[in-house]
Amino acid sequence: INWAEALRSDLIAGFYLSASYPAGQTPLCDGILMDADEENAAEIFGFTMADPSNFHLDLDLDGTVDGDTDGDGNVDDFSIPTAMLVAGYKAYESGIRSDATAAGRPDFLILKNGVISEFPRELNGRRYEDWDDPGFQDPTIEAAAQNYLDIETPGNVHAPPLVIINQRDRNALPDLFNPERHRMTMAMAFIFGDGYYGHTGQHALRHREILGNQEPSGFDDWLDEMSVDPEGVGCNHPAYSGATRWQYSDWMGLPLGPAVELDPNTKTYRRDFENAVALFTGYPATIDLGTQFRKILGSDDPVFNDGSRLWSIDFPEPESGAILMRIAPVSALCPSQPTAGCITGARAKITIRNKIADDGDRLKWTLKKGGAFTQGDLGAPQQTTVYLACVYDDFGSSPVLAASLRVDPSLAWKSRTPKGYRYKDPAAAQDGVRVLHVDAGAEGRTRVRLKARGRNLPLPGPAAPGTFFHVDPAVTVQLHAVGTGTCWSSSFASARRNTAEQFRASF
Template sequence: MRRTALTTLLLAVMILHPAQSVRAVTNSNEYVRTANYFLLSGPALDSAMPTLASFDLIIIPVEAQVYNQSFFSSIRDRNPDILILPYIPTVSWNDLYWIDDLHQSMSAQLDSDWWLTDGDGDQVSVWPNTRALNLNSGWSEFLPEWTRDEVLSTGYWDGIFYDEVQDSISWLGDVDVDKDGNRDSASSADTLWENKYEDLFEYTRTLIGDEYIVITNGSSNSRFANHTNGRMFETFPSSGNTLAEWADKADEYLDLEVEVNEPSVQVINVNTENTGNENFQEVRFGLTTTLLGDGYFSYDFGTQDHSQLWTYDEYSAYLGAPKSTLQNATNPQDTTISTGVWQRDFEEGKVIVNATSSTQTIELGGEFEKIHGTQDPSFNDGSIIYEVTLESQDGIVLLRPIEEILDATFLNGAFARIFDREGNTKRTGFFAYENTAKGGTQVIRYDLDFDGAREYVVADDTYVSIYHEDGSLYVQFAPYESHYDQGINISVGDIENDGSVEIVTGTENGGGPHVRVFNADGVLINPGFFAYADSFRGGVNVTIGDLNGDGIKEIITGAGFNGGPHVRVFKKNGTLINPGFFAYDERFRGGVNVAAGDVDGDGIDDIVTGPGLGEQPVARVYDRDGNLKSEFVVFDTTDKEGLEIAVTDVDGDGIAEIIGLTTDVFTLSTLF
């Protein structure tokens, strides 16, 4: 899940102590940010939970705290960083749908003179089939108090979403806001309405303090901004969708970000304007506009129905932290928003927005990678590009190409293909090659001493060599004595979570299945153990991973060539934890390659396997007990040369990718 990283407080005690609040603070280092405006509770909300958990912010009915109490812990288990806000109208009362205990109790407390009426004393409505309350009444104090006492006190919510906020009320026509029995003039009604809204927000902030998020829907009034964290721009930019309206609302959005209280939480809601006709270009234009600032993007049906679970290819793109504010693509010094071509750079990519009336071609100033999309693959085709052509009112999310594998062992010179846990192509493939090592050797770049610089650990037929970042040799050792020359498998990591890194070795074909453990200086700290029968001479493949989430990594082994595809799990000292399972047909005798990492974001490492020589290149994902979670073909099914596997988080989004590596490699000149 995407991933935004949000630091949640007191989550662990939410269930036991629901009166304690769960508040989150946005981490500024992760984009894309997505929101879902989902106004259904009850069974519909429970069934939507798995998809809603993929969003960074959700707005749901306040009555979910009555109908869906388990929803909150369930969704936070899946996404501890999610922001959850209750939908609270500020004016309308819904007699038809508010039959839950929370609203029925609230109804009993409403005073008869709180209703908004016209000059004849008849109740009025601001939304079909509802009754309107008058902000110029005890309602404007009651609502904040009720929200604090009955809603935020549950500990379920991260703040408040106040709907229906407008600067004026005279658009209704005949209204009696001042309650003198006569129709108000437009100016007097609007002035009083605006003043009372400010009172409501100021009182809310006084009651709940600064730790809760308060966002509104409908107004960018600077008087309101002083007491809130932002707003939703529903039906952005407007129902007309003109470029002039875009420029006006985009400017309003960016200005509001600096006017509101910290943290700024803005939601850009683009929708189908109640048609239900999804439009990928419309999504891209809205999302990339949102990314010119720091807001959350939402796309749904429209004002008549906010209950969609639509997701888009761009939602899972990981851009990292912004490297700049928005810039005009033709005049980088121009940061005053207007119609034009706009861009913003991120650590892991770039976004471009064509807010002009014509098609534009933009030079990128370097290589960028289109995302690998499935919904509009002709647009998001994963290609590496130097320039991009965008139609009017379109945008694009671009990624910086992946050119190296970090923190995972790979075969130097192999071609790497990158997948998610389900086998979807995540990034464009490349040749993984480090010129500090010979082609065909095993290499891992890992920070062995926690100084912020990754060393090179290289395994050849006899030796494991450790090189400093500059390529100079630090130490070299022979795990199986200097006369052994059959090849070495390696894995690196802090097994015991004690701040010291271990190097785990295994033998290649021709050696016994001997696993040994060394420290980061190449000193033997565990004489080792035989993962399989000591008479077996096919070698042993090794990796390490935390398979149960206890912070301690296990050693995972796979039988080498001429062995069955047998995977076993050991403690560092060689104690067998899991007698093992066969990752492929147990009659297969090509062995099995192993890697480990958290490929589904649940905080627990998975075992990922690739078959040895003689089997189709099918990667499989298992849990620690050998239960198959997913499988997919990495290369052509006619390729039976063996499938090397690496698992690491290539884009920094917190979820590891699966890297399939060819066993045939190319060789370049090396430094030694």
């Protein structure tokens, strides 16, 4: 298709790709977004058909109007330019990919604005324009979500897959700022894959204002959930502590795994992150969170984002979503469930105390008369080996990662060759850990001891009103010498004390 070839050679190969830059210079961009939606070609051209004299396309550059079958200069067969447009888009995509590969840019990103209905494609993904406007690009939100899942399926698009979701309520300016719908769409962006979300309600107006150094005349494109400070305050709230609104845009942390479907009947999904959880439901539902979370403190929707703590959340309306903050962040280094095959002990004890004043927080765990291990199994904690303590609370027989303590390599570790290592830090700087002993030896003669306390100790809130853990059926504590394959584990099937502030168990 001549128009695609001409545009590709002049614009893409001649400008965007690295072959056109002098040696040592960085290309201007990582990829392109095509505002092209061949699936909607009929809609794109349809408005012109009322006056065929205005419908003059020459996509093949042969000097005649495409689809002019009787030679009167007007289109007679609409299917001809439509088919040429579709073929041109696909030739354009394929040609750009070939040009990028030849120019040494196999990672060059190619996105289109619109539905990707045929797989595999040379594209990396798509931009969803007005996700929450059924019929604009996708017929329903369900169809949009399915297309998202298809794009994330390996082999359907060129790696890496990329999705950008925009929401702006194009046809309902009085409802331009609808925090409930934006919150739902943002949650879906995180749940169904690793896409990006942006609110672009008045983007053209705001860009003009920025270029003219003008103050915003209306709602701009930042939402409270887009940047949340460590105290849980959203970026538009007066108490937000960030120097810029984007300072804490990575506040959710890394995902701990893929999304989980909680209820197929209500289409309820959950995806956990290091510092947050994203939730979506297609129909009214109540979601038990398994542990305590809190809403952020925001000003966009202060009735919802009121900073309150909660063990469960009600969604009375269909197609609802939320992003909640963890009371205590967990590390992505902890596995999502306990590791099998760890060294165990004949005796173990755990005590956790979470006081209102964080100075009084405590965590103590001991494992005694453990299985055999040597100093060589412990890595090099003074130089390279990270130690990670993970606490899991079973809820409905499914383990929930409740807390994580990390101790990075340092000279606070002392070697007791061949009897293991001992860590001591009176300042408790690393996640509140003051003491960590890993005593090597023969079967039945080994021991692990962990003591942590104070404000740096990242303890969870109560798992339910009046109880610290569910213990359904157990609480498991594990210690990992990361990268060595060595770990230790104790599972407590009953508690001596389990209140909102304290948990004690032993065997």
